[in-house]
Amino acid sequence: MKTIYSLIIVLIVLLFSSCTNNKELLLKYDFSKANSQSEMDSLLVKIGKENKDFDLDTVSFFRLNEIEIDGMHYDGVPVKKALLSDSYTFLTTDTINYYGKKLLEVIEAKKGLINSENTYNDDIQFIWKAEREDLDFKLNLVNGKHLAAIGDKDFGELKITFKPIYDVPLANIHKKIKVYDVKPTYVLNIRSYSNKYTVILDDIVIAENSKYTEHNLNRYITDGESSKLKIIVVPIDNSKFDKNGTFAATIYDETTKQTIADVQRISIAGKSSVEFTLDFTPKLPWYPKAWNNGVDLRKDENLKQKVNTLYKRVGDAILSKDEKAINDLFYQKQFEKQQLDQDVDFEVARTYWESLKQIQNNSYKYTIEDTYSIEFNANGRLIWTYPTNKTDMIIFTGKEFSKQMNFYLYQPEGSNELKIIR
Amino acid sequence: MYRITVLLLFASFFSYAQIDYKSLVKNLEEITIETNLNEYFDGLPSENRYDDLVLNDERFLRFYTIIIDKVSFSSGWRGRTMTMKFFDEPKDYESIKGILSEKYGEPEIDQRDNSINYEWKVDEKELSLSVNTEDGVFKSFDSLDVIFNAK
Structure with missing residues (x-):
C-alpha cells in the first residue's frame, strides 16, 4: 500500500513540476511586484530584451509603450494589454474567465476593502490611495450586472501610479501625529441674519467683521484653562439691526454634537452693536506649544x-x-x-x-x-x-x-x- | 494524510490570495433597534453621510437572500430607520412581497397611478415597500424602509 502511495506522490510531484514550468511560462511578467517607477521601468526593459519583436522605447521621457504579449500578469491574474508610460502603468485584462473579477479580488486581498467611487455609468471603480502608489481599478461590465453578479466577460482596467518620495519633514507630518481616544472639536456656530461678527477667544481676535457664522476654536486653544469667547455683532451696513433682528450662538463639540455653551435666541432689534460672552473650559487630549513661550511684543521697537x-x-x-x-x-x-x-x-x-x-x-x-x-x-x-x-x-x-x-x-x-x- | 497534503498543494497552486467574501455577507433581516451597527458591519466598507451610516457594496448585503444594492441607517425621534435599495429585478419584487406577507401578514396597500406602497406594521417595527409601476406593472423599486420603533 505504501508503495502505491509513494508512486502517486511521485506522479503528482512530476505533474506539479510540469505545471509549475507552464505557470512560469504563462505568468512571466508580474506587474504587482514593481514597487516604484524605476522597478516598473526595469520590468519594461526585461520585457523588451526577451521580446525582440517588440520595438520598445525604454529611454524617452514621454515614452508610451503598448504591449500585448503572453506571460504578463498582476499577482497571478493574466493581463492582456499593458500601457506603460514614464509616470503610470495601465493594465487591461482579457474578457474571459472572470479575469476582471479576479483582478479586483487580488487587489482587495492586498489593499483591503474600500467603498466604490461614484461613476456616471454602470462601470464600477475603486481607488486605493497610498503613500507610495495609487491603484485605480475599473470593472467594465459586459455580461455582468453588478458586483454581486459579475460576468465572465467583464474586464478589469488597472492604473498604477507611483508617487515621488518625500524626504522633507513638512511633507511627512502624518508620521508624527498621535491619535487619541477622544477628539473634541470645538466649533462656534452663530445664528443671526445678515450681520458682521468679530470673534475674540482669550484675547485673540480670530475673526474681525466677518460674515462667517462658523469658527473652529481648537486652533486658538493653548491650554485647559477656562476660556472666554467674546462675539461683537454689528449690522452689515453699520446702521441698526432690523426690527426682526435676533441673535443666538452655540459652542458645540462637532465630534459628539454636544452643546458646550450657548446664547439663547435674543432680540437685537434697533441696536447698532451688541456684545455677547461665552465661558467654557476646553478639554483637549493634546495642547500645542503655540505662542505659550512667546515674549510680549508690545514694546518691541524693532x-x-x-x-x-x-x-x-x-x-x-x-x-x-x-x-x-x-x-x-x-x-x-x-x-x-x-x-x-x-x-x-x-x-x-x-x-x-x-x-x-x-x-x-x-x-x-x-x-x-x-x-x-x-x-x-x-x-x-x-x-x-x-x-x-x-x-x-x-x-x-x-x-x-x-x-x-x-x-x-x-x-x-x-x-x-x-x-x-x- | 498524503491525499490531504496533495489536495492542499493543488489548491494553493491553482488559487490566488483573496478575502473570504462569504464570511462577510450580512443578512440585514437580523438587525434590530438594539444592534450595534458599527460592530455588526465591522470589516465592511461604509461611510457616514451627515448622520447616516451608508453601505453600498452589494457583495455583502442580503435581505432574506435578496441582493441589496445599498442600505442606509438613520436615527430620529421614532427610532432607527433602515432604508434598503434593491436592484430593479421583477423576481426580487415578487420574492420580497411574498416573504414579507408570509412573515407579517397581508399588508396595507396604497395603489396610485404610477406607484404602489405596501405597509406592514408589527409591535416593534414598521415596514414600507415602495415600487414604481407602469400600467400597474412593476417597473422599478423605490425603497424598503424598516422603522424600528424606539422602546
Missing part, C-alpha cells in the same frame, strides 16, 4: 523690521526653492494644525507642501506690504498684521498667477526672530 524680515525670508525661501528654509518656516504651524485635528492622512501635508512648491513654479517675484497696522493678541505674545494698501502681507506674482499670504506671528523666548504659528 517689531516692524522683524515682520519685514520674516516675510522676506518666506519670499526668498519659496522663490529659491530652499526646501530646508520652507520646512523651517512652516513646519510648526502645519504640525500643530494636523495634531489638533489628529489628522493622519498622508495627503494633507503633501498637498500643503506641493502647494508651496507650486507658488515657486508659477511666480517670478514677490512683494511685501510695508505699511500695515499691528494687532496684539494673547497679551502681546501673538500678532496679526493688517496691510494698508494690499490685501495681504506678501503677494507672489507670476503670469496669470497670484498667491497672497498673511500669518499669525510670535517670537519664542530666547530668540530674536518672529515665527509663523497660525
Whole structure:
C-alpha cells in the first residue's frame, strides 16, 4: 500500500513540476511586484530584451509603450494589454474567465476593502490611495450586472501610479501625529441674519467683521484653562439691526454634537452693536506649544523690521526653492494644525507642501506690504498684521498667477526672530 | 494524510490570495433597534453621510437572500430607520412581497397611478415597500424602509 502511495506522490510531484514550468511560462511578467517607477521601468526593459519583436522605447521621457504579449500578469491574474508610460502603468485584462473579477479580488486581498467611487455609468471603480502608489481599478461590465453578479466577460482596467518620495519633514507630518481616544472639536456656530461678527477667544481676535457664522476654536486653544469667547455683532451696513433682528450662538463639540455653551435666541432689534460672552473650559487630549513661550511684543521697537524680515525670508525661501528654509518656516504651524485635528492622512501635508512648491513654479517675484497696522493678541505674545494698501502681507506674482499670504506671528523666548504659528 | 497534503498543494497552486467574501455577507433581516451597527458591519466598507451610516457594496448585503444594492441607517425621534435599495429585478419584487406577507401578514396597500406602497406594521417595527409601476406593472423599486420603533 505504501508503495502505491509513494508512486502517486511521485506522479503528482512530476505533474506539479510540469505545471509549475507552464505557470512560469504563462505568468512571466508580474506587474504587482514593481514597487516604484524605476522597478516598473526595469520590468519594461526585461520585457523588451526577451521580446525582440517588440520595438520598445525604454529611454524617452514621454515614452508610451503598448504591449500585448503572453506571460504578463498582476499577482497571478493574466493581463492582456499593458500601457506603460514614464509616470503610470495601465493594465487591461482579457474578457474571459472572470479575469476582471479576479483582478479586483487580488487587489482587495492586498489593499483591503474600500467603498466604490461614484461613476456616471454602470462601470464600477475603486481607488486605493497610498503613500507610495495609487491603484485605480475599473470593472467594465459586459455580461455582468453588478458586483454581486459579475460576468465572465467583464474586464478589469488597472492604473498604477507611483508617487515621488518625500524626504522633507513638512511633507511627512502624518508620521508624527498621535491619535487619541477622544477628539473634541470645538466649533462656534452663530445664528443671526445678515450681520458682521468679530470673534475674540482669550484675547485673540480670530475673526474681525466677518460674515462667517462658523469658527473652529481648537486652533486658538493653548491650554485647559477656562476660556472666554467674546462675539461683537454689528449690522452689515453699520446702521441698526432690523426690527426682526435676533441673535443666538452655540459652542458645540462637532465630534459628539454636544452643546458646550450657548446664547439663547435674543432680540437685537434697533441696536447698532451688541456684545455677547461665552465661558467654557476646553478639554483637549493634546495642547500645542503655540505662542505659550512667546515674549510680549508690545514694546518691541524693532517689531516692524522683524515682520519685514520674516516675510522676506518666506519670499526668498519659496522663490529659491530652499526646501530646508520652507520646512523651517512652516513646519510648526502645519504640525500643530494636523495634531489638533489628529489628522493622519498622508495627503494633507503633501498637498500643503506641493502647494508651496507650486507658488515657486508659477511666480517670478514677490512683494511685501510695508505699511500695515499691528494687532496684539494673547497679551502681546501673538500678532496679526493688517496691510494698508494690499490685501495681504506678501503677494507672489507670476503670469496669470497670484498667491497672497498673511500669518499669525510670535517670537519664542530666547530668540530674536518672529515665527509663523497660525 | 498524503491525499490531504496533495489536495492542499493543488489548491494553493491553482488559487490566488483573496478575502473570504462569504464570511462577510450580512443578512440585514437580523438587525434590530438594539444592534450595534458599527460592530455588526465591522470589516465592511461604509461611510457616514451627515448622520447616516451608508453601505453600498452589494457583495455583502442580503435581505432574506435578496441582493441589496445599498442600505442606509438613520436615527430620529421614532427610532432607527433602515432604508434598503434593491436592484430593479421583477423576481426580487415578487420574492420580497411574498416573504414579507408570509412573515407579517397581508399588508396595507396604497395603489396610485404610477406607484404602489405596501405597509406592514408589527409591535416593534414598521415596514414600507415602495415600487414604481407602469400600467400597474412593476417597473422599478423605490425603497424598503424598516422603522424600528424606539422602546
